[in-house]
Amino acid sequence: MAYFGRRFLHMLIVLWAIATILFLLFRLMPTDPSIAHLDPTFTEEQRQLVRAQFGLDRPLFEQYLIYMKNLAEGEFGLSFRQRQPVMGLVLAVLPNTLLLTSSALIVAYLFGALLGASLAWRRGSLFEKISVPLVLATRAAPEFWLGMIVLAIFAFGLNWFPSGGANVAGARYASEWERIFSLDYLRHLVLPVLTLAIYLQGLPALLMRSNMLEIMREEFVTMARMKGLSERRIMLRHAARNALLPLVTAFALGFGQSVGGNVVIENVFSWPGLGRLLVDAVANSDYPLAQGAFLVIAFVLVVMNFIADLMYGLLDPRVVHGEH
Amino acid sequence: MGTLLEVKGLSVSYRRGGVAVRAVDAVDLDVPAGAMLGLVGESGCGKSTLARALMGVLPGNASIDGGRVALDGEDLTELTPAKRRQRLWRELSFVPQTSMNALDPVYRLRDQMREVLCERGGLPTKAADERAVALFRSVGLDPVRLTDFPHQFSGGMRQRAAIAMALALNPKLVIADEPVTALDVIVQRQVLDTIRRLGRDLGLSAIIVTHDISVVTYLCGLTAVMYAGRIVEQGTTEALTRRPTHPYTMGLMNASPDLHEPVETLVPIEGAPPDLADPPKGCRFAPRCPLALAACRESDPPPVVVEPGHSAACFRAAEAGALREAARKASTWTR
Amino acid sequence: MASIELPHIAAAARPRAPGLFARLARHLAKNPSALIGVSIYLVFVLVAALAGSIAPYDPIEILFTEDGQLAASLPPSAAHLLGTTNLGRDVFSQLVLGARPSLFVGLTAAVAVATIGSAVGLVAGYLGGWVDRALMRLADLVLGLPFLPFVIVLVALIGPSLQNIVLTVAILLWPNAARVIRSQVLTLSQRQFIEAARVTGAGEWRIMLVHIAPNIVPLAFLYGSIAVGWAILTQASLSFLGFGATDTISWGTMLQDAYASQALDREQFSWFVPPGICLVLVVLAGFLISRGYEELLFPKLGEG
Numbered sequence: 001m002a003y004f005g006r007r008f009l010h011m012l013i014v015l016w017a018i019a020t021i022l023f024l025l026f027r028l029m030p031t032d033p034s035i036a037h038l039d040p041t042f043t044e045e046q047r048q049l050v051r052a053q054f055g056l057d058r059p060l061f062e063q064y065l066i067y068m069k070n071l072a073e074g075e076f077g078l079s080f081r082q083r084q085p086v087m088g089l090v091l092a093v094l095p096n097t098l099l100l101t102s103s104a105l106i107v108a109y110l111f112g113a114l115l116g117a118s119l120a121w122r123r124g125s126l127f128e129k130i131s132v133p134l135v136l137a138t139r140a141a142p143e144f145w146l147g148m149i150v151l152a153i154f155a156f157g158l159n160w161f162p163s164g165g166a167n168v169a170g171a172r173y174a175s176e177w178e179r180i181f182s183l184d185y186l187r188h189l190v191l192p193v194l195t196l197a198i199y200l201q202g203l204p205a206l207l208m209r210s211n212m213l214e215i216m217r218e219e220f221v222t223m224a225r226m227k228g229l230s231e232r233r234i235m236l237r238h239a240a241r242n243a244l245l246p247l248v249t250a251f252a253l254g255f256g257q258s259v260g261g262n263v264v265i266e267n268v269f270s271w272p273g274l275g276r277l278l279v280d281a282v283a284n285s286d287y288p289l290a291q292g293a294f295l296v297i298a299f300v301l302v303v304m305n306f307i308a309d310l311m312y313g314l315l316d317p318r319v320v321h322g323e324h
Numbered sequence: 325m326g327t328l329l330e331v332k333g334l335s336v337s338y339r340r341g342g343v344a345v346r347a348v349d350a351v352d353l354d355v356p357a358g359a360m361l362g363l364v365g366e367s368g369c370g371k372s373t374l375a376r377a378l379m380g381v382l383p384g385n386a387s388i389d390g391g392r393v394a395l396d397g398e399d400l401t402e403l404t405p406a407k408r409r410q411r412l413w414r415e416l417s418f419v420p421q422t423s424m425n426a427l428d429p430v431y432r433l434r435d436q437m438r439e440v441l442c443e444r445g446g447l448p449t450k451a452a453d454e455r456a457v458a459l460f461r462s463v464g465l466d467p468v469r470l471t472d473f474p475h476q477f478s479g480g481m482r483q484r485a486a487i488a489m490a491l492a493l494n495p496k497l498v499i500a501d502e503p504v505t506a507l508d509v510i511v512q513r514q515v516l517d518t519i520r521r522l523g524r525d526l527g528l529s530a531i532i533v534t535h536d537i538s539v540v541t542y543l544c545g546l547t548a549v550m551y552a553g554r555i556v557e558q559g560t561t562e563a564l565t566r567r568p569t570h571p572y573t574m575g576l577m578n579a580s581p582d583l584h585e586p587v588e589t590l591v592p593i594e595g596a597p598p599d600l601a602d603p604p605k606g607c608r609f610a611p612r613c614p615l616a617l618a619a620c621r622e623s624d625p626p627p628v629v630v631e632p633g634h635s636a637a638c639f640r641a642a643e644a645g646a647l648r649e650a651a652r653k654a655s656t657w658t659r
Numbered sequence: 660m661a662s663i664e665l666p667h668i669a670a671a672a673r674p675r676a677p678g679l680f681a682r683l684a685r686h687l688a689k690n691p692s693a694l695i696g697v698s699i700y701l702v703f704v705l706v707a708a709l710a711g712s713i714a715p716y717d718p719i720e721i722l723f724t725e726d727g728q729l730a731a732s733l734p735p736s737a738a739h740l741l742g743t744t745n746l747g748r749d750v751f752s753q754l755v756l757g758a759r760p761s762l763f764v765g766l767t768a769a770v771a772v773a774t775i776g777s778a779v780g781l782v783a784g785y786l787g788g789w790v791d792r793a794l795m796r797l798a799d800l801v802l803g804l805p806f807l808p809f810v811i812v813l814v815a816l817i818g819p820s821l822q823n824i825v826l827t828v829a830i831l832l833w834p835n836a837a838r839v840i841r842s843q844v845l846t847l848s849q850r851q852f853i854e855a856a857r858v859t860g861a862g863e864w865r866i867m868l869v870h871i872a873p874n875i876v877p878l879a880f881l882y883g884s885i886a887v888g889w890a891i892l893t894q895a896s897l898s899f900l901g902f903g904a905t906d907t908i909s910w911g912t913m914l915q916d917a918y919a920s921q922a923l924d925r926e927q928f929s930w931f932v933p934p935g936i937c938l939v940l941v942v943l944a945g946f947l948i949s950r951g952y953e954e955l956l957f958p959k960l961g962e963g
Contacts, residue, residue, distance in 0.1 A: 014803050021804075025816060133692070133943075140942035142892055144899045145914055145935035152931070156924050219425035225381045228412030228444055237439075238428055245430075260805030264896050268918070278808055279900050282815045294812055297805045305803065 011306040018298045023067050026287055076292035081284055086292035097273035101258045104196035109251050112201040116208025117240045139202035147195040147268035161191050164270030192269040204247055211243035249312045256304030260297045328529050329355040329497055334391030336377045345601045347373040349553040360523055360530045362540030365550035375501045375533045379418055380408055413444050417490040419500035426486055427474035434470040440492045459488040464518055480511035498530040537576055549573045552597050552608040559634030569636035569644040572609045574651035591654045614656050615647050686955050693951025699944035707758040716749040718756045718908050735929045742929045745920040750930050753908050760909040761891050768890030771829035773883035776836025784844025785867050798834035820904050828890045836882030840875050847871050877956055884949040888942035895938055910934035
């Protein structure tokens with residue numbers, strides 16, 4: 001419990017620090033962020049009015065206090081361009097990102113764990129010698145390029161799946177749930193998930209392989225052999241089960257990182273998610289929106305890091321039952 | 325009593341950087357049914373490798389070069405891997421040196437017991453749990469602890485659990501590799517008592533591998549002394565402790581505190597065992613032996629029977645009495 | 660002239676060089692994947708160096724066919740090995756010149772990460788106390804930032820140039836190197852030769868720079884080599900998202916161009932497949948080298 005409390009406090013401090021860094025970044029830049037937004041034909045009076053509207057005429061420290069107070073209340077301000085609350089815009093696309101990330105990660109980790117386990121099991125075989133560099137190559141490939149190849153083949157070449165977006169244009173749904181569970185949405189989800197999964201599976205595969213190889217040298221694996229257990233049982237129940245522990249942590253960490261890393265995939269597939277929102281906001285100098293999207297991405301990352309810590313404790317009996 | 329385990333000419337080598345290192349060299353060993361045999365020697369003499377080779381489970385870079393391991397007359401080295409696997413643990417079980425890692429850290433003891441009892445013993449879960457309780461009691465562990473994870477056990481408890489697990493399927497022979505080395509002295513004594521009691525109560529046949537000659541004298545009726553991959557002397561423990569015939573055995577006795585006949589000073593054997601990648605010519609102990617003759621460095625002494633059931637591989641076995649006199653003096657061993 | 664000077668140079672280098680190079684060569688021979696990595700690098704460095712002479716056309720020149728038509732979206736041919744873009748530019752020439760920004764970003768980022776990481780690691784590990792705590796907290800914080808989003812925001816704010824991309828990558832990647840180097844410094848300061856230096860009255864800065872710093876160079880190199888791939892991928896991703904340097908042709912901008920010009924729809928594989936393969940090869944080479952180098956630094960016992 002003390003462990004939980006300490007980690008939780010740590011998480012809050014990191015969130016505060018990130019928010020502060022972001023505040024300083026946007027305020028201390030040589031160019032006034034409001035300039036980008038302003039029409040050059042505005043009079044000085046109009047300009048001041050807009051600045052006052054965004055609180056940019058106050059002293060820096062006061063701005064910071066207002067900013068922090070607003071953040072604590074979940075108030076991210078108005079989008080420069082869309083004239084809507086940032087929070088609403090971010091929350092509208094958040095489910096798309098979370099769904100894309102979690103589906104891709106589940107596919108990637110299931111596949112990666114199986115692949116890694118069989119690579120370790122069949123170490124030294126031709127299968128392993130070919131697969132390991134191949135897996136490394138998927139880690140080396142730029143995500144957006146993988147996405148382009150997938151698009152060219154499955155969307156344009158074979159015409160199996162749509163090339164972008166999350167729903168057919170103009171489609172109407174009674175509720176958000178109905179939209180997400182519609183066949184149309186799932187069809188749009190397939191290619192981005194496939195691409196992301198190809199990119200993500202390398203880490204669990206390589207991690208699983210090296211964990212397994214390490215554990216196969218442990219005495220309890222030798223003992224399992226001496227007990228006359230079947231090789232399948234030794235590999236699955238003992239080697240793989242032990243090798244899986246670090247993978248669970250990697251999954252949680254991967255989730256946090258992937259929400260940020262999805263930026264590229266979401267843009268290739270025009271997937272209406274957080275990453276695409278961030279890129280559009282930055283490209284249009286819509287600073288409140290960019291700030292909001294960034295903070296939510298960072299929030300997910302930090303929270304997932306926190307969860308990863310807790311999960312590791314839950315899954316490893318050595319951590320749960322005393323004796324650290 | 326018939327012979328339970330008969331080892332003939334067993335050799336095991338490791339590949340180390342392209343060189344074959346023979347860790348076990350043409351070993352002959354007999355274990356009669358109901359006997360405990362102590363296999364004693366310095367670390368690196370090949371005793372652990374021999375123990376693992378008897379189980380047929382060796383690391384990837386080791387292999388059995390030849391010889392036979394017959395259990396109840398059946399040569400285990402001739403069996404197919406699948407048949408051999410069937411023999412393991414039901415007929416031949418193992419108590420490892422490092423019980424810390426010998427138990428899978430992620431499963432409760434009960435589940436690890438069940439694995440052996442159900443998977444290998446064919447018991448239904450309920451019967452397996454009852455048997456596990458009985459086994460825990462027999463090694464002096466509280467059955468409540470069956471629901472614990474290995475890391476919640478102390479070293480001594482883990483060792484007891486490992487012994488319980490080795491006894492699970494009533495094997496014909498138990499091989500224990502340094503069963504008490506990792507424990508502190510008091511716990512050592514308790515675990516040794518447990519093993520001794522089990523040996524008596526169950527009529528256990530066992531091979532106890534150890535570097536500590538006092539463990540052997542405490543537990544085992546028979547002793548085999550191993551040096552540089554070979555058995556240099558074997559016989560009843562009594563014969564070996566009272567009438568050691570090989571100078572290495574004499575040296576070992578001098579170097580260990582004896583419970584029965586305390587010697588005045590403990591005298592270590594000088595020098596180090598030979599590099600097995602390039603063993604010396606002749607008797608392998610000759611370079612360290614204060615009693616060696618020129619002939620000892622020329623050819624290998626074959627085992628000589630000195631009395632019924634007691635043999636030693638030494639050219640000077642016939643003069644053992646005089647050698648013992650010399651060996652008792654500390655000055656003999658310091659040069 | 661070069662042939663006259665050469666023996667002199669070789670003679671001067673001889674006393675130290677053979678041991679190291681022989682060892683490196685022997686290690687490479689035993690480690691085929693590292694050898695492949697090094698070879699890939701050499702090829703790309705050569706291509707980047709000679710790009711001007713290899714590329715048959717100016718990469719941004721708009722080409723016309725002999726009958727005066729725009730040479731748009733031509734399939735691969737002898738004249739255009741990889742065909743042309745929809746605006747009539749030669750894809751192969753772009754590919755060749757695109758090697759330069761990638762290698763520049765990768766190698767400078769490696770140097771930057773190794774330098775910052777070593778400096779922070781040295782200072783934190785050697786000085787200890789609150790300096791150490793503050794620097795390591797900072798490292799934790801930086802590692803907690805979402806990588807690509809932060810790079811996007813920062814590059815958008817300070818301007819999209821190759822140097823700025825290198826800068827942001829270095830800002831985000833130094834903590835990994837710093838942490839490991841710090842612990843190495845901690846181990847080293849316990850060693851006897853450091854004690855000996857201290858007893859003989861060497862100053863703290865002298866001990867740090869003369870006795871400890873040389874021992875962390877291999878680790879700095881390792882983390883630098885890991886940064887190469889990250890930096891190249893980041894630069895490509897930024898270009899693709901439209902935040903790259905607009906005045907340079909890189910593999911990332913080529914892919915962005917192909918994507919935006921519907922090359923996928925037209926199935927112009929010869930346009931968008933090769934830049935991706937080049938990226939994969941360069942980044943993969945970095946992985947292979949750092950893996951091989953890691954084995955050299957931390958040889959594992961037994962078989963893997």
